[in-house]
Amino acid sequence: MIGDIDKKLLQKRFDASAGTYDKYAVVQKQMTHRLIARMRRSSAWKRISHQPGAKVLEIGSGTGYLTSFLIKELPDADVTAVDLSSAMIGLARQKVAPNTVHFVTADIEEMVLCDRYDLIVSNATFQWFNDFEGTVHKLISSLNTHGGMFFSTFAFGTFKELSDAFAQAQQRIGLSDLESFGPTFYHEEECLAKLNHGLSSLAGRFSIEYEIYDDVQCFSSVMDFLTSVKKIGANNSNTGALRIRPRLMREMISIYDQSHRLDGKITATYRPLLVDIVRN
Numbered sequence: 001m002i003g004d005i006d007k008k009l010l011q012k013r014f015d016a017s018a019g020t021y022d023k024y025a026v027v028q029k030q031m032t033h034r035l036i037a038r039m040r041r042s043s044a045w046k047r048i049s050h051q052p053g054a055k056v057l058e059i060g061s062g063t064g065y066l067t068s069f070l071i072k073e074l075p076d077a078d079v080t081a082v083d084l085s086s087a088m089i090g091l092a093r094q095k096v097a098p099n100t101v102h103f104v105t106a107d108i109e110e111m112v113l114c115d116r117y118d119l120i121v122s123n124a125t126f127q128w129f130n131d132f133e134g135t136v137h138k139l140i141s142s143l144n145t146h147g148g149m150f151f152s153t154f155a156f157g158t159f160k161e162l163s164d165a166f167a168q169a170q171q172r173i174g175l176s177d178l179e180s181f182g183p184t185f186y187h188e189e190e191c192l193a194k195l196n197h198g199l200s201s202l203a204g205r206f207s208i209e210y211e212i213y214d215d216v217q218c219f220s221s222v223m224d225f226l227t228s229v230k231k232i233g234a235n236n237s238n239t240g241a242l243r244i245r246p247r248l249m250r251e252m253i254s255i256y257d258q259s260h261r262l263d264g265k266i267t268a269t270y271r272p273l274l275v276d277i278v279r280n
């Protein structure tokens with residue numbers, strides 16, 4: 001997400017939503033399955049699945065959906081899972097057998113990585129970074145030769161109906177300086193340019209591959225959609241996020257309701273971007 005994320009607020013939001021996350025994280029679960037399919041096809045995965053003690057780092061492990069897959073598929077690997085939210089980690093711990101994963105409650109952007117990893121993996125988390133380029137650079141620097149980093153994030157176009165409805169609502173009620181409400185995301189090209197820039201200063205050769213797609217979800221109402229965002233902790237956590245006036249909110253909901261309908265439901269677009277980086 002573009003902007004200055006208030007990490008204390010973000011942590012609070014994820015702590016508060018940990019109990020409802022699994023029920024509402026439909027899009028994130030589908031992303032996990034696509035990410036797993038991409039990893040399974042890669043040479044990095046084939047290599048480490050036969051390598052006892054392979055070092056694996058998961059970032060933003062949440063309630064442990066991907067973590068459980070990692071320990072099942074890589075039973076001999078040494079897996080570390082990092083998450084900002086202790087409540088999320090508490091739930092992830094319950095999904096895995098004791099002592100199979102080393103859990104760390106921390107902000108990956110602040111962590112000093114002393115180890116080198118064969119696999120770095122992350123689902124639906126990098127959009128919360130304040131320094132996307134610097135953090136990705138740090139992570140890729142920690143990859144072993146032939147190691148791979150596989151991540152998914154959300155790209156520009158995610159929640160496009162919400163942005164559109166807010167822009168129209170501001171015009172309708174006569175606000176002259178249009179503000180951006182709701183989260184904003186990097187365009188896929190901007191994201192890839194940042195990755196390439198980060199890689200250019202590193203020794204060695206890397207290959208990057210990616211896929212991007214639209215996942216259009218339907219909800220019975222705009223409030224239902226906004227509730228689902230809140231229940232996974234993904235509401236705006238930018239520093240100084242603008243307070244939304246009740247009139248603007250009412251207008252936005254009415255415009256959204258009329259303009260983005262399909263078969264009697266309202267639509268919300270998510271645009272996941274999945275990236276593989278392999279160090280050759």
Ligand SMILES: C[S@@+](CC[C@H](N)C(=O)[O-])C[C@H]1O[C@@H](n2cnc3c(N)ncnc32)[C@H](O)[C@@H]1O
Binds near residue numbers: 025032061084106108
């Ligand atoms: C949308 S959830 C995704 C969780 C899980 N990967 C999944 O797909 O279900 C994002 C997770 O990333 C964590 N997170 C966000 N920013 C982080 C950071 N800078 N360092 C570590 N964890 C972070 C949040 O606490 C949250 O649990």
